[in-house]
Amino acid sequence: MKIRRRSPNPTVAVDTLRYQVKVPDSEPRNILEKIVWHKEVEIQRLRERTPLAELQRQVLTAPPALDFATALRDGKTSPAVIAEVKKASPSKGVIREDFDPVAISTSYENGGASCLSVLTDKEFFQGSLDYLAQVRQSVKLPLLCKEFIIYPYQIYQARIHGADAILLIAAILSDKDLGYFTRIAKALGMTALVEVHTAEELDRVLNLEQVQVIGVNNRNLEDFSVSLETTHQLLAQASSHPRANEILFVSESGIHQSSDVAYVAQAGAKAILVGESLMRQPDPGNAIGQLMA
C-alpha cells in the first residue's frame, strides 16, 4: 500500500494572504492517508505547546515499562490475547456507547487477556491518551499504545502515559523510520509491534533485525475488507525466512469466534489482537473466555 505522508496540495504564501493551490489528486486516497495527514497537523500543534525536549525530560521519571513481548510469549492463553479498548472506528462508527475504559480494562484483565491495546487517536477512534493513563493506573497488564505513529514525539508521549509497547505501521513508515523508531522504543524499555498487511511489507520488516514482534493486520485499510487468509498467506511466506523462529507473530483484526482463533493459531499466530467482537459484548472480559473456548 502506498501512503503519501502529506497532502500534495501546497500552501503558497503571498504577502500576508495564504492561498490554497489545488493540485489534482490532492484528496486522501484512503482512510490511512486521511488519518496520517490529520496526524501531521495534530503533532505539529502539540509540539508547539509542549516541545519534544520537555517530553524527553518527563520520560526520565516515568515508572519502568513492563515486558509486553514476554507477556505474549508466556501467554495466559494459547494464543495469547491482546484485548483492545476501542470505542469507535472509521469502519464501524461507535462500537460501544457506554464506554468506560477502566471498567473494560479491569474486565479484560480478569477475563484472561495477556496484554491490552488502548486506542488513543481522538479524531477517528474517539480514543485518548488520558484513557491510556487511566488504564495504566487500574491494571497490571502490559499496555500497547494503539496510535498512528509518524514521529518519535508520539513514542515519548506514549511512554509518559504508561505504554509498554507501541504500534508501528509499515505502510506509513520508511525502513529507516521503522529502524529508528524501534531503537527509540527499545531505549525506553518498550516493545515495538510492527504491523504489516502485504507480502512486500512483510519482506521489508523481516529484514529489519531489531523487529521481534510482527502484527499481521487482516483488515485492508484501503477498503476495510477483512480476511483472515491474510494471516495464513503472510505467515506461510514468513516460514521460509531465516528469522521466522525468532519472531512472535500477532494476528490482528476481524477475529469474532473460536473458529477464527483456531484458524489463525493453526497458521502460526502466537497472539491475537481483538477489539470489536469483545467490545460489543456486555461483559468484554467474559467474552474472552467464550472466544478462547
Ligand SMILES: O=C(O)c1ccccc1NCC(=O)[C@H](O)[C@H](O)COP(=O)(O)O
Ligand atoms: O478498525 C478500523 O476500522 C480501522 C480503520 C482504519 C485504520 C485502523 C483500524 N483499526 C485499527 C486496528 O488495528 C483494530 O482496531 C484492531 O486490529 C482490532 O480489530 P477488530 O478486532 O476488528 O476491532
